[in-house]
Amino acid sequence: MLYINNISLVQFKNYQQSSFDFKSRIIGITGPNGTGKTNLLDAIYYLCFTRSYFSSNEQQNTQYTTNGFRLTGTFQKNGQTEKVICVVKDGKKEISLNDEKYDRFSRHLGQFPAVIIAPDDAEIILGGSEDRRKWLDSLLSQLYPEYLDHLIVYQKILLQRNTLLKNMADTANPDQLLDIFDLQLVMHGQPVHETRRHFLQSFIPKVQELYDYIAGTHETVSIQYASTLTEEPFATQLTAARYKDMQVQRTTTGIHRDDMLFLLNGYPMKSSASQGQRKSFLFALKLAQFEVLKQLKQMPPLLLLDDIFEKLDQARISRLINLVAGKEYGQVFITDTHAERLQTAFSNTAADLQLIAIA
Numbered sequence: 074m075l076y077i078n079n080i081s082l083v084q085f086k087n088y089q090q091s092s093f094d095f096k097s098r099i100i101g102i103t104g105p106n107g108t109g110k111t112n113l114l115d116a117i118y119y120l121c122f123t124r125s126y127f128s129s130n131e132q133q134n135t136q137y138t139t140n141g142f143r144l145t146g147t148f149q150k151n152g153q154t155e156k157v158i159c160v161v162k163d164g165k166k167e168i169s170l171n172d173e174k175y176d177r178f179s180r181h182l183g184q185f186p187a188v189i190i191a192p193d194d195a196e197i198i199l200g201g202s203e204d205r206r207k208w209l210d211s212l213l214s215q216l217y218p219e220y221l222d223h224l225i226v227y228q229k230i231l232l233q234r235n236t237l238l239k240n241m242a243d244t245a246n247p248d249q250l251l252d253i254f255d256l257q258l259v260m261h262g263q264p265v266h267e268t269r270r271h272f273l274q275s276f277i278p279k280v281q282e283l284y285d286y287i288a289g290t291h292e293t294v295s296i297q298y299a300s301t302l303t304e305e306p307f308a309t310q311l312t313a314a315r316y317k318d319m320q321v322q323r324t325t326t327g328i329h330r331d332d333m334l335f336l337l338n339g340y341p342m343k344s345s346a347s348q349g350q351r352k353s354f355l356f357a358l359k360l361a362q363f364e365v366l367k368q369l370k371q372m373p374p375l376l377l378l379d380d381i382f383e384k385l386d387q388a389r390i391s392r393l394i395n396l397v398a399g400k401e402y403g404q405v406f407i408t409d410t411h412a413e414r415l416q417t418a419f420s421n422t423a424a425d426l427q428l429i430a431i432a
């Protein structure tokens with residue numbers, strides 16, 4: 074099992090210095106708008122992912138007028154106490170597990186599995202392909218460390234290749250260099266593509282099952298993986314696109330252009346689904362993510378639910394609460410402006426609810 078027992082926040086967003094003890098499996102975080110409920114969830118997320126869910130700019134995560142922050146989390150993982158500390162000071166970040174600093178933060182990913190569901194997630198459906206890739210990459214990086222390794226190298230090579238395409242005239246033997254970059258892009262891009270393709274195939278039925286449960290009815294949901302690598306070998310495409318790439322001065326083919334198309338009853342979810350249907354789909358997507366993580370990590374991830382009541386009808390909310398209150402789930406954090414609403418929502422379940430009020 075995985076639990077977080079305590080978190081302390083120093084100069085993180087609106088928290089000057091605060092500490093919270095989590096004593097039960099379901100934690101309700103309540104308080105008026107703008108008091109820091111989401112920020113507290115984000116701090117927990119930070120300790121699991123070495124970054125904020127909402128902002129990659131550390132200045133925005135640091136309390137205004139200060140130059141750094143510190144987050145300390147005490148976890149229980151399979152009966153062991155584990156202490157994670159993240160310190161950001163003057164733009165420099167250090168992360169340690171049980172007082173041992175990480176050389177590479179990527180080594181921390183997946184050790185404290187967590188899934189967050191937040192209103193901004195709507196961008197996964199409504200936003201551009203980058204938002205969808207970000208979601209998938211974050212999930213697959215938690216599942217498979219080698220996926221993240223390939224992705225990091227791919228992005229580095231892609232950047233170098235694009236820089237070269239912009240500076241062709243000043244570079245000696247640019248074609249030779251492009252040959253080397255192309256080889257490396259294929260070496261690291263192909264496994265990323267294969268992982269995405271295989272993963273989505275087995276993932277879709279789980280999403281469908283969860284969608285039907287939350288919606289209380291059957292509507293067909295599907296995810297189409299759109300990648301040029303499915304059409305022909307990546308190496309062939311890079312060679313074929315080289316002239317065009319030189320003209321536009323960037324790499325026009327590869328896994329950095331992949332996308333996913335979400336469909337509801339055969340129609341694009343982005344344009345045709347209602348807000349409640351989209352939200353139900355996002356829950357299905359994230360809870361399916363929870364299931365695969367749980368299976369692979371052999372423990373239920375932390376579940377961080379931010380403002381989930383908005384746009385869902387009462388019946389969908391009840392089914393959702395019943396689901397996450399069940400024993401298959403681990404520690405669940407849930408924010409709401411109304412303490413009574415949370416109490417009522419969980420009153421029909423057997424789960425213990427600890428309420429933390431933020432003033």
Ligand SMILES: Nc1ncnc2c1ncn2[C@@H]1O[C@H](COP(=O)(O)OP(=O)(O)OP(=O)(O)O)[C@@H](O)[C@H]1O
Pocket residue numbers: 085086087088104105106107108109110111112113132133134135136137380408410
């Ligand atoms: N870097 C920062 N330094 C100080 N305060 C910050 C910083 N970043 C955000 N805040 C403050 O944090 C508050 C927002 O907190 P948060 O989003 O956690 O609120 P919330 O309780 O979830 O609200 P809601 O119920 O509206 O969702 C705002 O008042 C904002 O001004």
